[in-house]
Amino acid sequence: MSDLLVMRGIVKQFPGVRALDGVDLDVRAGEVHCLLGQNGAGKSTLIKVLAGAHQPDEGTVTFGGEPVRFAGPIAAIKSGISTIYQELDLVDGLSVAENIFLGHEHAAFGFTRRGETNKAASELLGRLGHGEMRPTIEVGRLAAAGKQIVSMARALSHETRLIVMDEPSAALAHDEVANLFRVIRDLTAQGVAVVYISHRLEEIREIGDRVTVLKDGRTAAVGLPARETPTSTVVSLMTGRDVEYVFPSRPAPGSHDNRPEVLKVEGLTLSGRFSDVSLTVREGEIVGLAGLVGSGRSEIVETVYGARRASSGQVLLAGEPVPPGSTSKAVRLGMGLAPEERKSQALLMNESVARNITIAGLGKYSRFGWVDRKKESAAAASLAETVDIRPPDPRRPVRTLSGGNQQKAVFARWLVEDRKLLLLDEPTRGVDVGARAELYAVIRRLADEGVGVLLVSSEVPEVLGLADRVLVLREGKVIHESDARELDESRVLDMIMEGSAL
Amino acid sequence: MTDARASGGNPQSTQPPADEHTRVEEQARAAHPAEPGVLSRVGQARHLGLVVALILLAVVGLVTTPANFATSSNLVSILALASTIGVITVGMTFVIIGGGIDLSVGAVMALASVWATTLATQAYGPVVMAICAILVGTGAGLVSGFLISYGRMVPFIATLAMLVAARGLAQRMSDRRTQLVGPDNSAIVDLSTTRVLGLPLLVYIFALVVVIGWLVLNRTTFGRRTYAVGGNPEAARLAGINVRRHTMMLYALSGLCCGIAAVIIMARTTTGSSTHGDLYELDAIAAVIIGGTLLTGGRGTIIGSILGLLIFTVITNLFILNGLNTSDQLIAKGLIIVVAVLLQRRSLESRT
Numbered sequence: 001m002s003d004l005l006v007m008r009g010i011v012k013q014f015p016g017v018r019a020l021d022g023v024d025l026d027v028r029a030g031e032v033h034c035l036l037g038q039n040g041a042g043k044s045t046l047i048k049v050l051a052g053a054h055q056p057d058e059g060t061v062t063f064g065g066e067p068v069r070f071a072g073p074i075a076a077i078k079s080g081i082s083t084i085y086q087e088l089d090l091v092d093g094l095s096v097a098e099n100i101f102l103g104h105e106h107a108a109f110g111f112t113r114r115g116e117t118n119k120a121a122s123e124l125l126g127r128l129g130h131g132e133m134r135p136t137i138e139v140g141r142l143a144a145a146g147k148q149i150v151s152m153a154r155a156l157s158h159e160t161r162l163i164v165m166d167e168p169s170a171a172l173a174h175d176e177v178a179n180l181f182r183v184i185r186d187l188t189a190q191g192v193a194v195v196y197i198s199h200r201l202e203e204i205r206e207i208g209d210r211v212t213v214l215k216d217g218r219t220a221a222v223g224l225p226a227r228e229t230p231t232s233t234v235v236s237l238m239t240g241r242d243v244e245y246v247f248p249s250r251p252a253p254g255s256h257d258n259r260p261e262v263l264k265v266e267g268l269t270l271s272g273r274f275s276d277v278s279l280t281v282r283e284g285e286i287v288g289l290a291g292l293v294g295s296g297r298s299e300i301v302e303t304v305y306g307a308r309r310a311s312s313g314q315v316l317l318a319g320e321p322v323p324p325g326s327t328s329k330a331v332r333l334g335m336g337l338a339p340e341e342r343k344s345q346a347l348l349m350n351e352s353v354a355r356n357i358t359i360a361g362l363g364k365y366s367r368f369g370w371v372d373r374k375k376e377s378a379a380a381a382s383l384a385e386t387v388d389i390r391p392p393d394p395r396r397p398v399r400t401l402s403g404g405n406q407q408k409a410v411f412a413r414w415l416v417e418d419r420k421l422l423l424l425d426e427p428t429r430g431v432d433v434g435a436r437a438e439l440y441a442v443i444r445r446l447a448d449e450g451v452g453v454l455l456v457s458s459e460v461p462e463v464l465g466l467a468d469r470v471l472v473l474r475e476g477k478v479i480h481e482s483d484a485r486e487l488d489e490s491r492v493l494d495m496i497m498e499g500s501a502l
Numbered sequence: 503m504t505d506a507r508a509s510g511g512n513p514q515s516t517q518p519p520a521d522e523h524t525r526v527e528e529q530a531r532a533a534h535p536a537e538p539g540v541l542s543r544v545g546q547a548r549h550l551g552l553v554v555a556l557i558l559l560a561v562v563g564l565v566t567t568p569a570n571f572a573t574s575s576n577l578v579s580i581l582a583l584a585s586t587i588g589v590i591t592v593g594m595t596f597v598i599i600g601g602g603i604d605l606s607v608g609a610v611m612a613l614a615s616v617w618a619t620t621l622a623t624q625a626y627g628p629v630v631m632a633i634c635a636i637l638v639g640t641g642a643g644l645v646s647g648f649l650i651s652y653g654r655m656v657p658f659i660a661t662l663a664m665l666v667a668a669r670g671l672a673q674r675m676s677d678r679r680t681q682l683v684g685p686d687n688s689a690i691v692d693l694s695t696t697r698v699l700g701l702p703l704l705v706y707i708f709a710l711v712v713v714i715g716w717l718v719l720n721r722t723t724f725g726r727r728t729y730a731v732g733g734n735p736e737a738a739r740l741a742g743i744n745v746r747r748h749t750m751m752l753y754a755l756s757g758l759c760c761g762i763a764a765v766i767i768m769a770r771t772t773t774g775s776s777t778h779g780d781l782y783e784l785d786a787i788a789a790v791i792i793g794g795t796l797l798t799g800g801r802g803t804i805i806g807s808i809l810g811l812l813i814f815t816v817i818t819n820l821f822i823l824n825g826l827n828t829s830d831q832l833i834a835k836g837l838i839i840v841v842a843v844l845l846q847r848r849s850l851e852s853r854t
């Protein structure tokens with residue numbers, strides 16, 4: 001089979017960082033080519049070069065047998081390369097259909113043809129298995145998974161020979177991932193090539209044909225067979241170590257039973273989203289919420305935090321009622337939330353890593369409103385080191401960090417001492433295998449120090465491996481609660497899928 | 503001394519926490535020695551452009567009207583002119599960094615000047631007049647801020663309404679007449695006539711406001727949160743910042759600055775009038791933009807705004823000294839806004 005895409009010796013230099021230092025990549029028509037590498041290895045940078053969003057400093061790109069040099073994203077799209085970026089780039093104020101056809105609208109004499117646009121959008125969404133999504137709805141009102149679908153549809157709306165997906169599954173739950181894979185198989189059957197980036201190795205095994213591994217801006221291995229190469233080989237190529245999921249050891253079951261309740265939620269309801277949710281988190285306990293996207297996981301966490309105003313029910317933090325709808329009170333009482341979507345909900349893109357880390361705990365680094373900058377930068381530096389942000393310079397603008405490292409900054413924000421309860425919504429989204437193990441250890445250590453943790457994750461093994469107790473959610477209701485050790489992945493999946501199969 | 507500690511090796515070793523922190527920080531610094539230098543140099547370069555522009559304008563002044571421009575009386579009059587809008591610009595910088603806009607500044611200043619110069623207020627003496635102006639300004643700012651943050655009105659509309667209403671109220675209170683500051687209250691006028699080291703007192707008020715504004719923006723939690731609220735309000739809210747209250751405070755702050763500006767204009771003109779401060783909002787916004795503050799919020803500096811304002815004021819002064827048409831002056835100002843924004847876009851792009 002001939003190579004559709006050949007990249008040779010790609011170099012990309014940013015101020016202070018050589019993000020790519022001679023990378024090679026070969027992709028064949030009709031294959032799923034996986035790109036692996038630790039956070040900051042240069043995966044996103046490589047595909048931005050491919051998509052024409054960055055200009056390489058050195059190196060050549062051959063696409064469809066001809067040497068190409070894309071002046072910008074439009075040139076790349078025109079020659080048949082579509083990209084779904086790691087940070088979704090949709091316009092919240094526009095409708096689903098308008099987003100899909102942004103830049104190449106169905107129009108006549110400058111007037112958009114809305115009927116036609118909506119119909120075409122519906123068709124594309126149908127191809128993606130989401131015919132039920134209304135093309136007229138505003139994108140800002142969709143959850144992360146919905147936005148992901150819209151980006152996919154946008155990529156498919158062009159004539160493409162190669163689709164690049166940068167961590168498309170990070171925002172998706174189990175069933176959504178299955179759907180994504182079905183779409184990918186459809187595409188490859190038609191001869192379209194897919195470049196697929198993910199930190200979930202089991203996905204690579206399931207969908208991938210060949211694997212290219214990046215390490216520190218260089219190619220560590222090219223075109224390994226995805227199914228035959230042992231996981232340990234891949235991981236050690238990436239990290240130099242051979243760990244996959246390592247969960248810290250847990251205290252014995254029931255050892256939290258006598259400890260005081262940090263969080264008590266009673267009959268919490270948000271109309272249309274979830275109803276009558278009751279749960280407790282005890283001191284030192286990690287409670288996991290498992291469920292599909294749309295089962296109300298994130299909404300529950302956000303409502304507990306006061307980011308959404310509950311229609312009824314009560315939230316008590318260490319016995320004190322938390323007034324609904326006020327995040328500042330929740331924080332003052334001792335809560336912290338690492339939200340689901342880092343770019344829109346968590347990061348201050350204009351600011352440095354340090355300021356992103358300290359913004360939530362400013363009160364601690366100040367006296368009478370006056371910021372003690374020494375204390376602040378010292379704290380930021382030590383927190384950044386705790387979660388191992390790379391490059392380890394807290395004064396770097398946060399937007400120049402790789403996705404996984406940005407995620408670590410969001411998490412670091414809440415590692416200040418006096419938190420009683422941490423709400424972690426997908427805390428390891430986009431974080432690489434090695435760094436994950438470290439974050440798990442940090443979370444467990446916090447719990448051992450007495451912090452209560454409420455954890456949401458789309459990855460069932462993560463919930464089962466990290467949490468002490470697990471609540472399973474379906475359609476906004478808690479349908480099961482038990483010790484995490486009594487459950488296994490397939491049972492949890494059965495429970496969360498049941499009913500959706502009907 | 504720093505070197506000794508930075509080379510102190512292994513970060514895992516157990517040390518007293520304070521020492522650990524400094525050491526980690528220094529290691530980070532040592533790891534990227536070139537980085538902060540480059541960044542801060544670019545940051546200063548942005549202001550450098552404004553300073554160069556100002557110097558060029560001064561050269562133009564020296565060349566075209568050598569007899570008048572460099573005189574101390576002319577420089578003093580430039581500063582006095584800049585003081586009024588300058589104080590307003592400080593408040594405007596906060597509002598715009600916080601993601602908003604305040605169109606009502608000129609009108610609120612006029613209202614404050616009228617309220618402070620009514621016969622009833624004047625009866626209480628100059629201190630009460632000044633306090634009255636400041637309270638009226640802050641009050642008006644609070645009202646706009648409340649409408650925006652709790653009434654969920656768009657800042658543009660809420661402050662436009664305030665602009666119209668405040669002017670109307672000022673006309674009503676003064677019967678459209680210019681109110682003189684009475685002879686008993688000449689202490690107000692003294693702010694403009696008394697000089698210390700050759701500069702009228704009101705220039706010191708202006709300087710004080712700038713210094714305090716700079717400190718608040720750069721050294722306090724309020725300032726830090728202002729950047730956060732303007733840069734990403736949702737992220738700010740989820741980080742536990744009370745975004746609504748903060749937004750309201752920003753407009754109150756802008757109103758407060760209008761009140762201070764009202765005192766200055768009363769001193770300079772010895773009057774309170776509903777026609778004071780016409781179109782000041784445009785000059786203040788333009789100064790902020792020329793100074794490099796993003797209209798979308800989350801980024802900007804006080805120093806930039808003040809330099810932007812000085813550029814504007816010097817242009818006005820040059821046109822007057824050369825006896826040129828005010829229409830040409832407006833055209834020149836329009837061009838300057840465009841050029842400044844284009845240049846800033848260039849420097850932003852080269853940074854990323």
Ligand SMILES: Nc1ncnc2c1ncn2[C@@H]1O[C@H](COP(=O)(O)OP(=O)(O)OP(=O)(O)O)[C@@H](O)[C@H]1O
Pocket residue numbers: 014015017018019037038039040041042043044045046086390391399400401402403404405430432854
């Ligand atoms: N605009 C930029 N300016 C400066 N440095 C950058 C910029 N973009 C990326 N970098 C740096 O380049 C390196 C590679 O980043 P990249 O985003 O490609 O990593 P990645 O492999 O996609 O990681 P992740 O798995 O975390 O998404 C990182 O060190 C990052 O900090």
Ligand SMILES: [Mg+2]
Pocket residue numbers: 043044045086166402403404
């Ligand atoms: Mg990436």
